[in-house]
Amino acid sequence: MRIVGRLVAALRPGSRRQASMSAAATLPTGQAAPHAVCVPFPTQGHITPMLKLAKILHARGFRVTFVNTEYNHRRLVRSRGAAAVAGLAAFRFATIPDGLPASDANATQDPATISYATKHSCPPHLRRLLAGLDGVTCVVADNLMSFSVDAAREVGVPCALFWTASACGYMGYRNFRLLIDRGIVPLQDQEQLTNGFMDTPVGWAPGMSKHTRLKDMPTFLRTTDPDDVLMNFQLQEVERSEHASAVVINTLDELERPALDAMRSIIPAVYTVGPLASVAERVVDRSLQAVSCSLWREDQSCLQWLDATKPRPRSVVYVNFGSITVMSGQELAEFAWGLAGSGHRFLWIVRPDVVKGGGGASSAEAAALPPGFLEATEGRGLVASWCDQEAVLRHEAVGLFLTHSGWNSTLESLCAGVPMLCWPFFAEQQTNCRYKCVEWGVAMEVGDNVRREAVEARIREAMGGDKGKDMARRAAEWREAAAGSAARSLANLDRLINDVLLSPAPLLPGGSLKMA
8 A cells, every 4th residue: 555646735815716715615623624535446437436525525625645556546647647646745556456367457447346456455554544544534435335334434524425316316226136036136047138027127126217127227236146246246335325415416306306206215425416417517627627536548549630621510429438438349340330331520548458258459450340330431430539528529520429328428428418329238237328318318229139220220310310310409408407406516515515524424322433
């Protein structure tokens, strides 16, 4: 375990950031700035929103220590250079080991392996880190790092858990217990995955839409093993959220009210603070906006290409399956030729490790793009390895997002008013997809069995058909709702600061800390 980066200085009196706090959260006067330790789950999709939340806390007057794993720290240095972890005023980085063998690979770690490792290996390292830091006021940890509640208890500070996914996804996981008790999961045999059983309605489950089917629930229930690592890990982690001082979630009430109501019936202290990108734009200083935890080097040519080609507004298809999704070479080829056949301009992010067994290829071509594809689409497409997705989605040229339906991507697309085509990969992405298509009216599904004809047809319909026009209209409405929620979310965050993060951890008679 080692601290990386250095606290340069405390917040200077009279700074613009301190002035902006006077009408916000009430921080102690005449005392050192409160100190928040932020602990993300070690994958890109969890690090990104935690960094936004950490920046907002910094803008609200907190000193921040942001805790990455050593493996991700090395990836961050490779992608962005040592300056990325040098820290700024009152914002520094620390590392803890993840418990896995040392590796310099530049790829996302296996979800089941990293989930098991963090749960069993990280707790003592986090406890030692907290004990060695100066003036820790609170811990804000990913809900999948719920051992942080115990670590915070040991140093006598509150711990808020940050659920970085959707509220409907949270309730999907919470309902695993109900499905287990009813004998629905684990599955009796693998045939249930293909014989129609997954179409079983489960809209009776608390907090879920009446249109929900078993196949729309988080995918970790698709197992015949009662001891399945991911099914049990996710269930235990969401159930542990009841022991936290509060649960913070990156969503807006208008979007997920029924699921949020169900969450609040279980956890009284739930704070909606999303979309975090919109909140951060209001309060985070420009100097800190440049701090990034992107584990891949972003290709700046993406925005340059969108600018230079001067396409018509909303005429480009943006394709990105996120930081974890993998597919077969055949599936990649079907997407490629579907894009080619659609006739539309496109920007496609192809991670070096997106193809199963690809070995971390160093170029898009090596990542199994089919022979002849680049030649067939020359002049109307760009393939890159990673990008600043928020900036791409905000670009006026982008009219459609072909996505894996991760929550960060979903919110970023809604904030930009961009409709979506969905090809969910795993976890609660299937749940997000169902809600986008049926509840929110902003998306269509590609389908599990990828075929180029279907990809082409879906793109054409989404970019110019009646369904596509309706999706674009609904997406624009949600963009306005997201923009309007920023002030309310900031107020919620200030309540979180005053009511939870600046409050001492509650004690039971006899001096033991309360664990509900």
